[in-house]
Amino acid sequence: xxxxxxSSDGTDLLRAEETVRARIGEHDFDFASxxxxxxxxxxxxxxxxxxxxxxxxxxxxxxxxxxxxxxxWIWGELESRHLAAxxxxxxxxxxxxxxxxxxxxLVERRSHSADRRLVLVAASGDGAATMERLYSEFNRxxxxxxxxxxxxxxxxxxxxxxxxxxxxxxxxx
Amino acid sequence: xxxxxxSSDGTDLLRAEETVRARIGEHDFDFASxxxxxxxxxxxxxxxxxxxxxxxxxxxxxxxxxxxxxxxWIWGELESRHLAAxxxxxxxxxxxxxxxxxxxxLVERRSHSADRRLVLVAASGDGAATMERLYSEFNRxxxxxxxxxxxxxxxxxxxxxxxxxxxxxxxxx
DNA sequence: AGGATATCGTTTGGGAGCGAACGAGTGGAG
DNA sequence: CTCCACTCGTTCGCTCCCAAACGATATCCT
Numbered sequence: 108x109x110x111x112x113x114s115s116d117g118t119d120l121l122r123a124e125e126t127v128r129a130r131i132g133e134h135d136f137d138f139a140s141x142x143x144x145x146x147x148x149x150x151x152x153x154x155x156x157x158x159x160x161x162x163x164x165x166x167x168x169x170x171x172x173x174x175x176x177x178x179x180w181i182w183g184e185l186e187s188r189h190l191a192a193x194x195x196x197x198x199x200x201x202x203x204x205x206x207x208x209x210x211x212x213l214v215e216r217r218s219h220s221a222d223r224r225l226v227l228v229a230a231s232g233d234g235a236a237t238m239e240r241l242y243s244e245f246n247r248x249x250x251x252x253x254x255x256x257x258x259x260x261x262x263x264x265x266x267x268x269x270x271x272x273x274x275x276x277x278x279x280x
Numbered sequence: 281x282x283x284x285x286x287s288s289d290g291t292d293l294l295r296a297e298e299t300v301r302a303r304i305g306e307h308d309f310d311f312a313s314x315x316x317x318x319x320x321x322x323x324x325x326x327x328x329x330x331x332x333x334x335x336x337x338x339x340x341x342x343x344x345x346x347x348x349x350x351x352x353w354i355w356g357e358l359e360s361r362h363l364a365a366x367x368x369x370x371x372x373x374x375x376x377x378x379x380x381x382x383x384x385x386l387v388e389r390r391s392h393s394a395d396r397r398l399v400l401v402a403a404s405g406d407g408a409a410t411m412e413r414l415y416s417e418f419n420r421x422x423x424x425x426x427x428x429x430x431x432x433x434x435x436x437x438x439x440x441x442x443x444x445x446x447x448x449x450x451x452x453x
Numbered sequence: 454a455g456g457a458t459a460t461c462g463t464t465t466g467g468g469a470g471c472g473a474a475c476g477a478g479t480g481g482a483g
Numbered sequence: 484c485t486c487c488a489c490t491c492g493t494t495c496g497c498t499c500c501c502a503a504a505c506g507a508t509a510t511c512c513t
Contacts, residue, residue, distance in 0.1 A: 119366070126354045131416050135419075135420075136419060140419065140422040140423040141422055142434065143429070143441075144422040144426060146438045147323050148328070149368070149445060150320050150445055151324030153445065153448050154317065156368075157451070170499095171498085180299070180303075181292075181295060181296045181300075182295070188460095195326070196500070197501055200500050202464080207498075207499095222508080223507080223509085224462070224507070224508050226463095239304060242300065243308055243309075246308075246309060246313065249318075251447075252317070252448055253312075256440060261313060262312060262316075264319075264320075264437065268319035268437070271327070271426055272319070272323055344469060345468090361491075370470070371492065371493085372471070373470050374492090375492065375493055376468075376470085377468085377469075395478080396478060396491090397478050397490065397491035
């Protein structure tokens, strides 16, 4: 249901610009930043929703569960807190997600032999096999939603986003 | 805690590229699309987290509650399902969010006189006043996280994202 | 050695978030 | 006028998501 906001033609953003200018004044309002940032949220929202309903649905995996499994597939066994950081969620959230993945037999947990506070998480054989099939489809879908961008434009997009990412890290008060 | 993945230098993406190529083969793998799409998710995740902890925290508003209030601020009174679509959430989720906003006195609900199935939602005086102060800060933060992008680059970024948005709408099977 | 200090993952409480089922209300077909 | 199909917002069950508090473990200091 959440198509993620209404229109992509910019109608709503223009309306927003009018309203905001009228209410908080010309100064103190950076429209270019609004357009850039709000579109990031819109695309992320809409794309996430689409991925969950298309490629992820048959596997009964949430986007987050997929992300966690993907990270493990790429990096191999990881300590909990690193896995959480890599997946972009808190350790508290990870506990629940890993519990879900473990219940489905896609992931295995074991405790560190030397430091018993640590918990190591790894994809199971099933988990890896699943990702091998699933990620092909996922990547095809990534290509599908970006099909109207040239390779150069995709690179440009990724580059600008990495610039923001770097800024966010520096701002990390 | 979720800084949103580890590094913005592309280290992890390179690692991902290696692994994926090794496991699903050269063909059937579009790295440019992976880089573009995954960075959208990373930025959205990290930025959302930052907004919630900086500008939104003092107002005790979640990112979604802020979005809903913002939409009402821009568009005025809206029917529930349109508000949900505009905010990018399902109507079921909206019921809960509006309940929260209503409890805080930022929003008002009334039923349509002609069609009694409909519920109309609008920002209250308090809600509008709150947004007037809050959005100034929010927009400043949008500018801050995009500070290393020129105006032209922000426009380029927004443009590419809108291209994806348009594709997502067309793909809407 | 032993007590403060720090760090780990888990738990808890509360707000999102979805799909599906639901009751109330509308409007069309006969 | 009365079924019937449709649409509205709410509710329900489940997963995610965070901050904060917690118990267990490790380390540092003297």
